[in-house]
Amino acid sequence: MLEVQTRLCGEYGCPIPYFHNLDPLDELISSLLSHRTKNADSG
Numbered sequence: 001m002l003e004v005q006t007r008l009c010g011e012y013g014c015p016i017p018y019f020h021n022l023d024p025l026d027e028l029i030s031s032l033l034s035h036r037t038k039n040a041d042s043g
Contacts (some may be wrong), residue, residue, distance in 0.1 A: 008014075022030060
């Protein structure tokens with residue numbers, strides 16, 4: 001992962017901006033909710 005970050009920084013400059021600035025817990029929840037799939041388990 002560090003190698004990826006290093007290469008991206010060299011190519012695009014750092015820091016690489018994110019789409020939104022949330023604390024880690026909110027980021028995790030947002031990520032989980034945005035990747036939900038509709039299936040029998042999720043109702």
